[in-house]
Amino acid sequence: MNGIKKLPLGLLVILIIIQFVHPARNKSGQAMPNDISKMVTMPPDVQGILKKACYDCHSNNTDYPWYTYVQPFHWFMDYHIQSGKEELNFNEFGTYTPRRQQSKLRSIENSLKDGTMPLSSYTLIHRNAILSEAEKSLIISWVQNSKDSLNKKNL
Numbered sequence: 001m002n003g004i005k006k007l008p009l010g011l012l013v014i015l016i017i018i019q020f021v022h023p024a025r026n027k028s029g030q031a032m033p034n035d036i037s038k039m040v041t042m043p044p045d046v047q048g049i050l051k052k053a054c055y056d057c058h059s060n061n062t063d064y065p066w067y068t069y070v071q072p073f074h075w076f077m078d079y080h081i082q083s084g085k086e087e088l089n090f091n092e093f094g095t096y097t098p099r100r101q102q103s104k105l106r107s108i109e110n111s112l113k114d115g116t117m118p119l120s121s122y123t124l125i126h127r128n129a130i131l132s133e134a135e136k137s138l139i140i141s142w143v144q145n146s147k148d149s150l151n152k153k154n155l
């Protein structure tokens, strides 16, 4: 019986202690010479959609929502940012080889068609990151144009 009573208290203590751990935040005030907008045309509406739905995990700047000031949510978010950026970073797009750029653009298109991005654990709270069909088609045709224009550049 005693063990059962102690468990929640132990958990509470741990929860309180981890509130004092604040990992570095994904914020860069730096100029971004390798940003994708330097490589392909990025109309403001496309940029707006990518910013609200993708940039938190796929850029060097995350808009941290209030709940990430509470642990362990910051760690979950950090984990997604780290692995998301490793796969695709819009701010570092220019550092990719032409082949990688093409393959990343293809995966963006696929992820939207399959509905695998943005992550559902994210849209659960970020309702405005759920993309409408119109927003998806806009991004998909931008991806197709970008693939073509990069292809021409690299001929």
Ligand code: HEC
Residues within 6 Å of the ligand: 050, 053, 054, 055, 056, 057, 058, 079, 080, 081, 083, 084, 085, 087, 088, 103, 104, 107, 108, 109, 111, 112, 117, 118, 119, 122
């Ligand atoms: C909450 C964080 C988060 C958001 C928001 C998010 N992603 Fe991701 N994304 C990830 C993570 C984590 C991975 C790597 C692991 C995986 O594939 O699940 C990933 C992987 C990807 C990949 C795969 C890259 C590859 O080469 O296979 C693409 C493409 C992608 N995301 C596109 C997008 C697009 C487009 C959006 C916006 C519409 C978006 N993501 C929003 C976290 C996120």
